[in-house]
Amino acid sequence: MRTLTSTIICRVAFDKRYEEEGIERSRFQSLLNETQAMFTSFFFSDHFPVLGFIDKVTGLTGRLDKNFKEFDAFYQEIIDEHLDPTREKTEHEDILDVLLQIWKDQSFKFQLTLDHIKALLMNIFVGGSDTSAATVIWSMTYLMKNPVAMGKAQKEVRLAIGNKDFVNEQDIQQLPYFKAVVKETMRLQPPVPLLVPKESTQKCSLGGYEIPAKTAVHINAWAIGRDPEAWRENPEEFKPERFIGSSIDVKGADFELIPFGDGRRICPAIHMGLANVELSLANLICAFDWEIAGWSEERRSGHGCTARSCDAQEECSMPSGYKVCTKMKEIVRHSGEHLGI
């Protein structure tokens, strides 16, 4: 799933297909992994500035600088490629094309620099790849642990597409139960559980707490999604039915469900994030029957594929030992193509 989502972002942001370019792909993936590790590391300097020296001693500051430098070089190469006048133009503009046009025009009130553009690309990568992948993985986990919900979702998706091979974006609009599964997963497992930290610009009072200016504020979307006052019926339970007939959505109008955040800094890519998740999840559950390894031995005989209309002639072994049939590869390719990449 991470390969799929980071490939989508690479295509959208700077028109690269890293799955076809082994060395570049692993360079990019290891940079992204390191960035993720930095994001989840505890830096004393963020919370106790006087103890900032500990970050230096433990080597975290050095690792962070190295990561920034490597990403900087990586983005610079891609920017140079885009600015090369001999570069072949593709049919669609990518995000970097748009940003570089704004940079050339300098039509904003402030001066847009290449550093701003690199920072924006970084935001898009960090915000866009793991979040969608984690949501699909959690949805699959909940569905496999709840075979009744899995059956209902599969039946709905399969009925909607009839004889077609793949689910597309229009089909998804007719799938209330499936959409409820995605919302329920995001309620229980928001992929950015504490959102992105905010800093108060001025002194204010919130829920009875006095918050001085320049204070870091974390919003616990994970706890809000399980708050028994907002979610009265067994808030810890996976129950997509709670969203049937309810207008509560993930798009920022309902404060009890904020997996994309809310307000001025809400995720700017809600629609793309949802399309990534819904298209890949719907196709995966439509084409295959899934279950947790070891739950049913005899079904996993042969090549292990339980595709609805499996035409697998050829198999490939993944490094993890799992096998992927041609149908599965086709789904991954189709989900990407449908998003226009």
Ligand code: HEM
């Ligand atoms: C299921 C998918 C996704 C989820 C759950 C998600 C969630 C979030 C959250 C919680 C925030 C912070 C909001 C806040 O603190 O109030 C955020 C910000 C952001 N997201 Fe997403 N996101 C997803 C997909 C994406 C995708 C696909 C992209 C890019 C193509 C993206 C780009 C961004 C960016 C650039 C920001 C920072 C916005 C800012 O600084 O103002 N996200 N996202």
